[in-house]
Amino acid sequence: MEASTDKKNTVLHICNRENLRPLRDQILRISGFDVDSTLTHTEGLSMFEGRHYDLVLIDVEGESGIHAAEQLCSAVKEARPDQLVAFVCNWRVAILTDCPDEIVRTEFNPEAFVQGVRDSVEKH
Numbered sequence: 001m002e003a004s005t006d007k008k009n010t011v012l013h014i015c016n017r018e019n020l021r022p023l024r025d026q027i028l029r030i031s032g033f034d035v036d037s038t039l040t041h042t043e044g045l046s047m048f049e050g051r052h053y054d055l056v057l058i059d060v061e062g063e064s065g066i067h068a069a070e071q072l073c074s075a076v077k078e079a080r081p082d083q084l085v086a087f088v089c090n091w092r093v094a095i096l097t098d099c100p101d102e103i104v105r106t107e108f109n110p111e112a113f114v115q116g117v118r119d120s121v122e123k124h
Contacts, residue, residue, distance in 0.1 A: 009121045010052065013037040014044035014072065015059035015088070024059075024088075024113065031114045041072045048076055053083070054121050057104070060089040066097050073099040084124045086117070 011033050015021040028035045038044045056076050060069040073085050086102035094103045104116035
């Protein structure tokens with residue numbers, strides 16, 4: 001995972017898992033991304049309103065988290081229809097939602113996580 005010297009892509013990472021959020025943030029930073037993050041959807045929406053992000057990355061923990069993630073995705077898209085939004089989730093959740101532009105499936109693989117984020121940003 002090599003950091004780039006080019007312009008850093010900005011990512012807003014919204015993840016309510018206290019033990020996982022800082023780990024993912026660090027992985028993204030080491031990989032050359034500029035990352036802001038929060039534990040709550042409310043604070044995430046507030047941060048989004050105050051800054052441009054190349055990607056809004058929303059962690060979806062299990063099927064029970066889909067509804068709240070979709071609501072946040074809809075609020076982001078309503079505010080900025082062209083905003084790129086991706087959910088970080090497992091394969092079961094990925095087939096149950098169609099709100100985000102992209103799905104980053106990690107299955108606890110840091111390299112796949114970074115590659116999924118990179119692919120999402122580069123394609124848009």
